[in-house]
Amino acid sequence: MLHRLRAVLVRPERELFSGTVEVDETFIGGEEPGLRGGRATGKKVLTAIAVEVLEPRGLGRCRMASVADASEAALHAFVADHVASGATVVTDGVAWSGRPGRGAEAGKGAGGR
Secondary structure (H helix, E strand, C coil): CHHHHHHHHCCCCCCCECCEEEEEEEEECCCCCCCCCCCCCCCCEEEEEEEEECCCCCEEEEEEEECCCCCHHHHHHHHHHHECCCCEEEECCEEEECCCCCCCEEEECHHHC
């Protein structure tokens, strides 16, 4: 039954994010005995997250996907899959205009994001 619900919730033709999009990664999973620190993996899953920023204040749609690691290549692949060319990507204090690897220009992010 759960696989039927997942099939209904996923729309393969969904639109890519445009405008301003915040992207970050985090580990999802609870505390585990014997592991120290927030980035101690254990059974946690590294997840990339993209969220549309709506002006003047607010958040729109959100996409999440597990990634193999927090490398630049893995995060660029996630952004390429979920963000339209020409969008401004804000992540960890750096903003890209356009998609990474496609004429993207790096610059300082707004507000320390």
